[in-house]
Each structure stands twice: as structure tokens, then as C-alpha cells.
Amino acid sequence: MTKIIFLISVITFLFLCEPFADENIHNILSDLSSPERLEWNDFKTREIEKLKLKNKISLLKKIHFDLKNELIKLKQEVYFKNSEHDKITKENIELRKETNVFLTELSIKEYEIDNIRKEILEEDIKFGRVRCDKFEIHAELDNNNSTISISINTDLPKSTLVNITINRMFVNAEDNQKYAIDYFAKKVTVSEWEKTRSITLDQKKWENQFKSQIINYRLEGKKKDIDNLKFFNVTDIDNYVNIYTEVSMDQSDERFGNRNKNLVGQLVTTSEESKTVRNITKAYHTIDANKLINTQPPLYKHNEPKSQREAPLFDCYYIGYKYGRCATLLTKGKNCDLESDKMLTIPVSCRGQESTERGISAGVFSAWYSFPD
Structure with a gap:
């Protein structure tokens, strides 16, 4: 019941206030559309447009000024370029003259050289000489x-x-x-x-x-007692x-x-x-030089005991080498240069040794290389 009474009161209030609301809205619209108001708006718009035009004019003046300066610079550059071009042209003319003189002198020299060559060739043929300049x-x-x-x-x-x-x-x-x-x-x-x-x-x-x-x-070296060969060592x-x-x-x-x-x-x-x-x-x-140097046959130095200095001729590699070389020389009908016949046999201690086999291969190759077929 209370809610119904409240709603009736609200509706009655709105109905009574409606004429006053319409009147206020009408007054506001009338004020906005008045001649004075419209004239003010037009004036303000024109002033804004004037300000924009002034800014554009200022900008154009600045651009014009910059372009004018650029034009002056370009004219100066053109002037200097023309000056340089004139200078280069003069230098080119002088250079062409010098080149023509040089080519003329060169042609004369070449002609003289050709004549000299012909004379030399004639003399070489006459006296039976053979010439080599290249x-x-x-x-x-x-x-x-x-x-x-x-x-x-x-x-x-x-x-x-x-x-x-x-x-x-x-x-x-x-x-x-x-x-x-x-x-x-x-x-x-x-x-x-x-x-x-x-x-x-x-x-x-x-x-x-x-x-x-x-x-x-x-x-x-051992045979002829030449130390620099006897102790030959590649470094x-x-x-x-x-x-x-x-x-x-x-x-x-x-x-x-x-x-x-x-x-x-x-x-x-x-x-x-x-x-x-x-x-x-x-x-x-x-090539792998270090590998070759490190795998050359062993060397005994001067300051070692004589028994050790003689040892290379009797270690397994050297025994194999002398055996292979001597055997190969004999098969080729050559004399064996071994110091004793007992070297034609390989000691039991060296048989089957890798160093002995390498020595035999080297000896065989040495003999074939010394006396190829």
C-alpha cells in the first residue's frame, strides 16, 4: 500500500513540473541561436584561420630562405667545379703533348732496337753463335x-x-x-x-x-773416415x-x-x-719434416765410447740394411761391399725384429737405386 502511494506522488510531481522544464529548454536554445551569438562565433573562426595563414606564410618564408642559401652554395660549387675542370683540361692537354712526345721517342727507340737486334742476329748467324736472353x-x-x-x-x-x-x-x-x-x-x-x-x-x-x-x-764416412758423413744427422x-x-x-x-x-x-x-x-x-x-727427422736411423755421437760409436754398424737395423744391400748387389752381379762375409747372416737376436726388417728394405732399395736396370 505504501509503495502505491509513493508512485502516485512521483507521477503527480512530474506532471506538475513539466511546463517549467519545457520553458527552460526553450530559453537556452533561443539564446544560442541569437544573432549576437552567431556573430561572435564567426569572428572567432576567422581569427583562427588568420593565425593559421600567418603560420603558413612564416613557414614558406623560411623554406624560401633556405632554398635561396642552397642555391647560392650550388652556384659556388659549380664555379669551383668549372675552375677545376678547366685546370684538369689544361693538364690533360699538356699530358697528351708529353705522351705524344714520349710515344714518338719510344717508337724511334724501338726502331733502333729492332735494327740492333737484326744486326746482332746477322752477326750470330755469321759467326755461328747461339743467343739466350730469356x-x-x-x-x-x-x-x-x-x-x-x-x-x-x-x-x-x-x-x-x-x-x-x-x-x-x-x-x-x-x-x-x-x-x-x-x-x-x-x-x-x-x-x-x-x-x-x-x-x-x-x-x-x-x-x-x-x-x-x-x-x-x-x-x-766410416769407410773414408770422414766425420761429417760418418755422423750424418738431418736437422x-x-x-x-x-x-x-x-x-x-x-x-x-x-x-x-x-x-x-x-x-x-x-x-x-x-x-x-x-x-x-x-x-x-x-x-x-x-711435408711432415719432423716425422722424417725423428725416424731417421739412430746416430751415435762423437763423445760416446768408441765401442758405442762402432755400434751402428752392428745393431739390427744396420745388420738388416747391409744384408739386404749385399744380397741385392749379388743378385745384380755386383761385388758386395761388406767388411766380412759373416754379415751375410743375421744374428739370432735380430731375426724377426721390426728394425731388422726396415733395414733389409732400406738396403734392398739402396742397391736397386744405385744400380737400376
């Missing part, structure tokens, strides 16, 4: 370091015989001298080697020769190979004369008895 060797290893490509570029006759040797050198600590073992050695003609030839570098064969040669040096091995080329002293072409006495030119080396042309070219070819 002797170049081109060498290049492949990526695997197993093959080397070689060619000869020279002004010598194509029939010229040339000795070509490819070797690697190592140092003997006893005399601090270098010794060499070859990979390749052959006498060839220029015509054969004008085009590139490929040579295989057999590293395994070289290492076997290296070990055998050390033993040969020591044996020769350094080159990390490159040498390509050594030399014009042979024994030419089939008669124009060279006896021991190349008719050989002339800028590259000719003259001695009392002969003339030749040489070239040494290096090609880097790395």
Missing part, C-alpha cells in the same frame, strides 16, 4: 701437392737440350751443409717442354731414398721443392760448339771451360 720456368703444384706442372719459355732454339731436376734439400747438422734427393731428373728439349708437362712427385719413394741415403753417407728439411734447369753442356746442335762455347746472351754463365744458362724455381710443397 730462360723462364713456370711451375705450379696441384691442390693435392702430388703433381707439378712445368713449362719452359725461352728464346733458345727448340732443339736445345735442357737438364731438368726436381729435388728437395735437407741440412746435415754435422757440417751445416745442404744435401738433396731428387724427385725427377731428365734431359729434355725445349720443344718438348714449351707446352706444360705434368710430373708426379712420389713422396713415398723420396722418403725411402732419404732414409737410404743417410745410411749410405754414414757408411761412406732440417725444406718445405719446398727446387726446379733446377740448366742448358746441357753436351748439345746435339753443332751451333752451340764444344761445351756451349758459342752460347752468348744476357743470361749466359761463363766459366773457364764452358758456358751455360741456369734457372732455379721454388714451389712450396710441405
